[in-house]
């Protein structure tokens with residue numbers, strides 16, 4: 200086990216009050232991270248401190264409002280550090296990734312017309328699929344679909360290349376699959392899209408708790424994620440290139456400022472959750488400082504160190520799980536199972552059983568305090584493509600607060616059910 204994060208695991212877990220929960224006779228094991236992670240105490244404290252000390256609308260000339268303005272500015276800066284941008288004005292907060300994507304898709308569709316094409320993928324969550332299908336339909340544009348390689352549940356890049364053309368206006372793909380954990384080669388995808396003059400939108404919701412987002416390195420034009428998947432509250436974030444956010448015709452009210460990021464943050468914001476998001480990002484940065492043993496690290500390099508440790512630790516756990524599943528013939532793992540391809544998968548797996556339904560398995564695991572998900576988790580384009588509807592699969596998601604002992608408990612339960 201990697202010394203860095205594992206050495207601090209008790210200290211990390213103690214920060215998450217929910218992890219102390221019992222489920223009947225068992226300690227709760229939260230393998231439901233892909234549907235939403237638990238939060239550290241400092242996030243809970245930040246939300247309640249906002250209500251107790253600073254609760255006000257922004258832009259007023261009195262202390263609580265000025266404090267709210269300061270908190271918002273600090274949160275935008277933290278969010279920019281989180282996605283790898285040096286421009287805090289380019290990150291908008293909003294209800295969640297789905298709602299932010301729906302509103303960006305409305306704005307982009309105003310620039311499309313018949314003959315234009317939009318490319319989406321069958322590996323994606325529906326939130327990075329249907330908003331573009333609906334927007335294209337309104338604009339009279341055509342939607343193309345990138346297929347998957349069903350054997351390992353990865354994107355079919357040859358298919359992608361064959362669909363790109365000078366008619367392509369947007370390529371929308373995920374950084375990683377929330378169902379099977381495959382990581383997409385987003386740098387290559389963005390480069391190829393730009394070569395034909397298309398814009399790129401990345402869904403980083405599933406990627407964000409596991410790996411460092413770097414919008415400049417990815418070379419994307421837009422990227423969205425959700426704080427509740429990376430140890431924060433229920434709120435979404437949208438980053439875009441400044442020039443595009445400035446030029447695009449956003450759907451907004453007349454008095455609302457055209458300045459960034461306000462242009463893209465419609466209505467009164469969820470200040471308490473924005474304060475909680477700031478605390479979640481600082482939790483991750485402090486994790487990086489702890490594993491690096493260096494309190495003086497700035498936020499971005501601290502986040503880099505945190506994610507190096509997270510990747511290393513989570514990889515140990517997920518391959519322990521995958522290796523433990525191999526002898527269980529009745530279970531099928533969907534996605535990459537070749538240990539030589541570690542870098543291509545996140546610690547999220549989906550499995551099916553040859554006789555038992557996902558509901559039956561998830562119910563039994565739930566009884567044993569093992570919280571897993573079942574069904575399609577909105578990765579409907581994928582479960583349809585794999586012919587797994589209506590039952591779907593069983594999803595086990597590992598994050599950095601999970602333990603090897605929890606994985607062993609899960610394997611023992613799966614053995615009993617095999």
Ligand SMILES: Cc1ncc(COP(=O)(O)O)c(C=O)c1O
Pocket residue numbers: 233234295296297298324326327373375376377402403404405424425434435577
């Ligand atoms: C990969 C992925 N994209 C998008 C979403 C939607 O995010 P939100 O709930 O913030 O709208 C989810 C939620 O599960 C997801 O896993």
